[in-house]
Amino acid sequence: MTSTVFRVGGDLEVRRLGFGAMRLPTEPGPAREGSLAVARRAVELGVTLIDTAYLYGGGANEELLAEALFPYPKDLLVTTKVGVARTGPAGEWKLDGRPAVLRDQVEQALRRLRVERIELLQLHRVDPETPLADQVGTLRDLRTEGKIGRIGLSEVTVDELAQARAIVDIASVQNRYSVLDREHEPVLVACEAAGIAFLPWRTVAWGQAGASAEVAAVAAEFGATPTQVALAWLLGRSPVILPIPGTARIDHLEENLAAERVHLNQDHRDCLDRLSASA
Template sequence: MGTGDRPAAAAGTLRLGDFTVNRLGFGAMRVAGPDIWGEPRDRGAMRKLLRRAFELGHDFFDTADSYGPDVSEILIAEALHPYPAGLVVGTKGGLVRPSRHRWDESGHPDHLRRALDGSLKRLRLERIDLYQFHAPDPRVPYAESLGALAELQRAGKIRHLGVSNVSVKQLEQARRIAPIVSVQNEHNVENRESDDVLAACERLGIAFVPWFPLGAGRALRSAKVRRVAARLGATPAQAALAWLLARSPVILPIPGTGSMSHLEENAAAAALKLSTEDLAELNRA
């Protein structure tokens, strides 16, 4: 199959530990219900969306035990298990959802051990391709949380480890404990707070996975994004994703959607080329 059949492949590839994936992944958070809480309105439609995402060339899926909770991981397994060759599923642990609007850090080793076992069961795997520590827990020393995950990796339950919502200092701390293959932080045309973390990933040659690549929709309303998109005959979502792809070869965006038409539109962004003028305009703060 050429990239015409799998448009996301036009983004090129990137190394994620010993995996090679297309540089435009899929964020599977929005297959859960509204507010990422409970079941989606139509489970069948979400399974179809997940299968279509892989067909379009998104061969890195990002999920977490807290999406639903559980719902996103269960739907991924229902839609795609036994997983096709080449699909890399990254999940995360370290946040809990006591209620609809709460996302509480939970980085205690006992919790992480239980969380990983839950993800293995829901994803129907014996080993997670990429397990990301979702966010540092201010009540638990970071080294203690990472140490527990490193132990689980040595036990064979995790292939690669990633971190999320970290500073450069926390990334360095994590790397002293275990090999880290990716960092997942918020980053988009409207939010560059993690520029220093992105630069660290470039130096280290590890993947930087921007969450909220569309600013959860906000980047699509930005005047400069709309101007560049109009110039290119593209949509604002495509311009925002093309900017991320052009920004750095270590960037692996994971746009999220529960809509089939948005999914197709986002995959097509992989082929969009920005001119120097477009890039300069989007780079301006």
């Protein structure tokens, strides 16, 4: 039986099937009220891992989650990301991993999320214009100061992961990965070998899983949806995978979480394992 829990960093237990908050509208009005309801429903249904980022609305997504869920249940992990900022020449978003920027974004996240420590803080992207050692070293220093509990990376290569691990313990990696997209398979393998949580994003290839005849056939056999099959495949692919599918609709949220009840047999897995983005 596939385990439904994982200990991030070796000690922080979460339900493997989490929730990505990126798609939640944050502007005032009915859409925001719907977002608050979705976040609360996720927790009601037992989600203990919610992913957000400064990039999602310049902090508005973090504020939304705090409004919806604070004071947080003691077993809830809200993880956020830093390292993208409006510091381009015309004020546009760009990768920015300069130590001062990272520090400021962490301080802002602490305030918006209403916490004294962010239990899992992830570097949203590696800034190619700032030495990796400076970026990861800043997060290490913030951890030493007690403002971060654990450190994660996003969209990294095997080599970048190794470089970062030489500086500080890495608890998680968040890379794009799905039944139809295996580009980062080597990174997943490295994470599994090291016991590092792997949080795939774009877990159902933006809904494209349903366009695959093989996924659709397996779904029909189970009386499930293609999305549920894609998530079930991820849960069975590796014990370190923690999918974080996102949605702004409660019915889709409930559909996603029900994927835990879809148990693929070896024949199904062999069929899906042969798929790729180019198939």
